[in-house]
Amino acid sequence: MSKEIIQEYKQFTTRKRLFIWVCIFLLLLFVVLGLLIGASSISLNNIIHIFTGNSEDINRQIILNIRLPRVLSAVLAGTALSVSGTVMQSILRNPLGSPFTLGISNAAAFGAAFAVIILGAGSTQSNVNDAVLINNPYLITISAFFWSLVSTVIILLMARFKDASPETMILTGIILGSLFIAGTTGLEYFAEDVELSTIVFWTFGDLGRASWREFYILLAIVIPSLFYFMSNRWNIRSLNTGDETANSLGVNVEKTRIKVMLVASLTTAVAVSFFGIIAFVGLVVPHLVRKMIGSDERFLIPATALFGGVFLLASDLLARSIIAPMVLPVGILTSFIGAPLFIFLLFKGKGKGIWLR
Amino acid sequence: MVKIELKNLDFAYNGSMVLKNISHHFEQGKLISIVGPNGSGKSTILKCMDRILQPKNGTISFDERNILNFHADELAKKIAYVPQIEGGTFPATVFDSVLLGRKPHIQWSPRQNDLEVTASMIEKMNLKNISLKSINKLSGGQRQRVFIARALAQEPEVLLLDEPTANLDLKHQIAVLKVLKKLTEQGITVIIAIHDLNLALQFSDHFVLLKDGEVFASGEKEIITNENIEKLYDIKVNIIKQKDKIFIIPLS
Ligand SMILES: Nc1ncnc2c1ncn2[C@@H]1O[C@H](COP(=O)(O)OP(=O)(O)OP(=O)(O)O)[C@@H](O)[C@H]1O
Ligand SMILES: [Mg+2]
Numbered sequence: 001m002s003k004e005i006i007q008e009y010k011q012f013t014t015r016k017r018l019f020i021w022v023c024i025f026l027l028l029l030f031v032v033l034g035l036l037i038g039a040s041s042i043s044l045n046n047i048i049h050i051f052t053g054n055s056e057d058i059n060r061q062i063i064l065n066i067r068l069p070r071v072l073s074a075v076l077a078g079t080a081l082s083v084s085g086t087v088m089q090s091i092l093r094n095p096l097g098s099p100f101t102l103g104i105s106n107a108a109a110f111g112a113a114f115a116v117i118i119l120g121a122g123s124t125q126s127n128v129n130d131a132v133l134i135n136n137p138y139l140i141t142i143s144a145f146f147w148s149l150v151s152t153v154i155i156l157l158m159a160r161f162k163d164a165s166p167e168t169m170i171l172t173g174i175i176l177g178s179l180f181i182a183g184t185t186g187l188e189y190f191a192e193d194v195e196l197s198t199i200v201f202w203t204f205g206d207l208g209r210a211s212w213r214e215f216y217i218l219l220a221i222v223i224p225s226l227f228y229f230m231s232n233r234w235n236i237r238s239l240n241t242g243d244e245t246a247n248s249l250g251v252n253v254e255k256t257r258i259k260v261m262l263v264a265s266l267t268t269a270v271a272v273s274f275f276g277i278i279a280f281v282g283l284v285v286p287h288l289v290r291k292m293i294g295s296d297e298r299f300l301i302p303a304t305a306l307f308g309g310v311f312l313l314a315s316d317l318l319a320r321s322i323i324a325p326m327v328l329p330v331g332i333l334t335s336f337i338g339a340p341l342f343i344f345l346l347f348k349g350k351g352k353g354i355w356l357r
Numbered sequence: 358m359v360k361i362e363l364k365n366l367d368f369a370y371n372g373s374m375v376l377k378n379i380s381h382h383f384e385q386g387k388l389i390s391i392v393g394p395n396g397s398g399k400s401t402i403l404k405c406m407d408r409i410l411q412p413k414n415g416t417i418s419f420d421e422r423n424i425l426n427f428h429a430d431e432l433a434k435k436i437a438y439v440p441q442i443e444g445g446t447f448p449a450t451v452f453d454s455v456l457l458g459r460k461p462h463i464q465w466s467p468r469q470n471d472l473e474v475t476a477s478m479i480e481k482m483n484l485k486n487i488s489l490k491s492i493n494k495l496s497g498g499q500r501q502r503v504f505i506a507r508a509l510a511q512e513p514e515v516l517l518l519d520e521p522t523a524n525l526d527l528k529h530q531i532a533v534l535k536v537l538k539k540l541t542e543q544g545i546t547v548i549i550a551i552h553d554l555n556l557a558l559q560f561s562d563h564f565v566l567l568k569d570g571e572v573f574a575s576g577e578k579e580i581i582t583n584e585n586i587e588k589l590y591d592i593k594v595n596i597i598k599q600k601d602k603i604f605i606i607p608l609s
Pocket of ligand 2: 400466519550
């Protein structure tokens with residue numbers, strides 16, 4: 001009798017494993033597509049040659065130094081945003097609890113504005129071809145990252161002094177977010193035209209800024225944090241049942257929540273500081289995947305990691321080709337896809353909550 | 358043998374005293390009912406015993422060892438707790454919810470043994486037909502049985518259950534208490550907070566009457582007297598003895 005129950009359950013988890021394999025396949029497919037698609041047409045044969053032989057032509061430069069880092073960074077950024085969103089939803093027990101709704105992106109945008117206007121990272125000279133010249137992109141990135149951390153630290157300090165309840169964290173996050181928007185608006189008021197456009201330009205999430213350097217830094221952050229989330233998946237799952245139950249299952253509730261929160265914020269902050277605001281990925285991908293395979297974090301975490309990568313990569317491909325030869329910043333596209341998708345999920349799951357199987 | 362001992366326990370939520378100088382010991386292998394009016398501190402005392410709440414003064418020991426000295430996972434293997442109300446946001450299936458009870462025993466992935474224990478608890482709680490249903494689609498009583506099954510899957514030495522029969526139908530009230538009673542025969546200590554005195558009388562070995570955060574009386578069936586009940590709840594009752602069974606009927 002109990003054999004049957006186990007049998008059924010195993011079939012059930014096999015379907016989830018299958019989903020993960022499908023994601024892996026899609027990921028490989030889109031990586032190849034990502035290398036193929038672009039302004040100059042390079043054939044698959046050509047690409048294989050580039051990777052195997054050493055053809056010293058311009059195509060090699062395009063593939064190895066432009067398309068490949070961009071494609072791989074897209075995957076990692078998508079993974080970072082989606083996984084952080086997933087774990088935050090679970091530990092805060094809130095479908096809206098993601099690093100973005102908690103003000104990380106607003107803090108990063110403020111950091112960018114701060115760098116441009118106060119630290120003078122944006123150029124004041126413009127030329128005919130390109131109105132926006134960023135003198136020192138790394139200063140902007142560093143400032144954006146710094147301010148994201150400031151907002152995370154404030155949330156965690158609040159948790160420390162008041163309590164580490166989901167409510168405290170979410171409310172602090174939302175209020176901080178608005179405060180940073182106010183701060184950005186304040187800075188913009190004193191900005192000159194070119195500075196203003198620099199800030200706005202930065203705000204658009206754009207993977208065009210990806211080079212190998214960004215990729216390696218992302219890799220160094222995303223892989224360990226994925227491992228961290230995976231090794232905490234039973235704790236994260238327990239937290240979703242409520243603090244008391246989690247406690248009785250042997251979870252150190254406050255410590256776990258604060259640590260997971262910190263790691264998720266860090267991961268998001270890195271992606272946002274490099275590429276600007278890529279909205280909705282961290283919110284919609286977790287919900288989509290929850291809808292497809294359910295909310296068991298054992299499978300949900302790897303599945304959102306993969307699917308998030310596919311999602312952002314596919315979005316970026318679309319952004320690169322939809323009005324080619326012009327390239328749309330991917331952040332604009334994810335907003336246009338993400339917002340309706342979220343509303344769709346909301347309506348489709350009406351009465352059951354959007355996050356259910 | 359004493360399993361859990363409370364010594365001079367004081368507990369306060371933001372200054373207001375809820376448990377006052379409680380000393381009591383819970384014997385191993387007994388089914389103990391904590392009884393008392395709403396707000397008397399039943400849930401609070403259970404939460405203190407599972408280290409969910411930290412008492413202001415006093416100590417709680419498990420097998421003569423202060424529970425503060427247990428590692429979190431270690432304590433979770435010894436004591437399981439089912440709250441009065443539980444709300445998760447992202448519901449899992451029945452099987453996954455019960456499997457979560459194996460968490461203290463699982464290193465990285467569940468093993469065959471974990472799946473087997475899970476399945477057998479699902480059977481015990483009569484949930485096998487809905488083992489892959491999402492728990493937010495269950496009735497209140499079915500859900501309560503899931504949470505009890507999860508606590509059973511922890512394979513603890515002490516089970517703390519906060520009103521385990523509150524949402525259950527007549528059949529399942531009896532079924533659940535029978536399962537709990539059977540556990541005590543294996544040496545497991547079961548402590549429940551319960552309002553249904555008749556049910557408690559039928560199954561419990563021991564009673565703790567709690568009033569305003571103080572142990573007002575404790576002992577076996579004999580302490581359930583007209584006088585004690587009247588003092589406890591401020592109502593008059595009729596106590597009927599039929600063979601070896603006792604029934605309580607409130608008089609309006
Ligand atoms: N989180 C809390 N913060 C402040 N006071 C609380 C809290 N939880 C319970 N109390 C108070 O503590 C007292 C005891 O509550 P407790 O939940 O232990 O009662 P109970 O005996 O379980 O009642 P019931 O039969 O209604 O479940 C009550 O007066 C209640 O108002
Ligand atoms: Mg209670």
